[in-house]
Every structure is written in C-alpha cells, then in structure tokens.
Amino acid sequence: MANTAYYLKRSRMAIVFQIGLLLLIQYLVSVLLPAWLAVVILIILLFSWWMQFKRSTLHYFQAFSTDEWSIQSIDQAVKHMRLTRVVDHHFYIVLYFQQQSSCSYVIWYDQLTLVEWKKLKLLAKMF
Numbered sequence: 666m667a668n669t670a671y672y673l674k675r676s677r678m679a680i681v682f683q684i685g686l687l688l689l690i691q692y693l694v695s696v697l698l699p700a701w702l703a704v705v706i707l708i709i710l711l712f713s714w715w716m717q718f719k720r721s722t723l724h725y726f727q728a729f730s731t732d733e734w735s736i737q738s739i740d741q742a743v744k745h746m747r748l749t750r751v752v753d754h755h756f757y758i759v760l761y762f763q764q765q766s767s768c769s770y771v772i773w774y775d776q777l778t779l780v781e782w783k784k785l786k787l788l789a790k791m792f
Contacts, residue, residue: 669728669788671781676773678756687714723770726760731791734762736770753789 687710695703726736729745737743750761760770774782 669784671726671772671777671785673723673725673772673776675722676776678773678775679771683714683717687711723760723772726770736762748792751789751792753786758785758789 724739747763752759757773
C-alpha cells in the first residue's frame with residue numbers, strides 16, 4: 666500500500682457537531698424537566714464534553730500492509746496495531762483496531778486533504 670501516510674489536523678466539523686448536539690440535548694432537557702434538573706444535566710454535559718477533549722486524539726497513521734498500521738496519538742509514542750474494521754459514515758470514518766477494542770478513532774472529512782480523504786474512503790470500501 667503505497668503513499669498511505671495520513672497526518673491529521675484538528676477537526677472543526679467535530680467541534681461544531683458536538684456543540685450542536687450539546688445545545689439540542691440541553692434545549693430538550695430544559696423544555697421537559699424542571700429548571701434545577703436542567704442545570705444539573707447541563708453541568709454533566711459540560712463535564713463530559715471537557716473529558717472528551719482530554720481524550721487522546723490521533724495525529725498520524727500509516728499502513729504497512731492491508732491490516733497492519735502504525736498510529737501515533739498527540740501525547741503518545743508510535744504504536745503498531747492491526748486494523749480490524751473501517752466504517753464510512755459519509756462525513757467521518759471510524760477506524761477500529763484489534764488492540765483497542767473499546768477505543769476507536771474517528772476521522773472527519775476536514776482533517777485530511779481531498780485526495781487523502783478519497784484514499785481513506787476507498788480503503789473503507791475495500792474493508
């Protein structure tokens with residue numbers, strides 16, 4: 666697999682999506698529940714959003730073979746992992762690795778160039 670190194674940028678689309686969902690949930694909660702309970706749920710939502718930002722994000726990944734990949738998070742060293750599944754959701758692609766069954770990586774379309782995004786979508790179709 667030639668030229669399959671991907672360097673990721675910070676995704677603005679992911680932040681807009683998360684803020685939109687946070688506002689939608691908070692609006693529904695404020696309409697349906699009493700004010701004091703809506704404030705408690707707002708605090709819980711903001712705390713969970715803050716914890717999401719503390720989670721390590723993918724900075725770099727590269728293919729060595731069809732299923733053997735090298736990945737690097739922003740705050741960690743390079744790891745070699747086996748890619749088990751790639752799911753394409755049109756605006757983002759989810760990468761599932763064998764070594765981290767509970768953790769998956771989401772790649773948004775604005776994190777890559779158009780050429781790299783098309784390569785990744787082709788990889789998703791091949792899997």
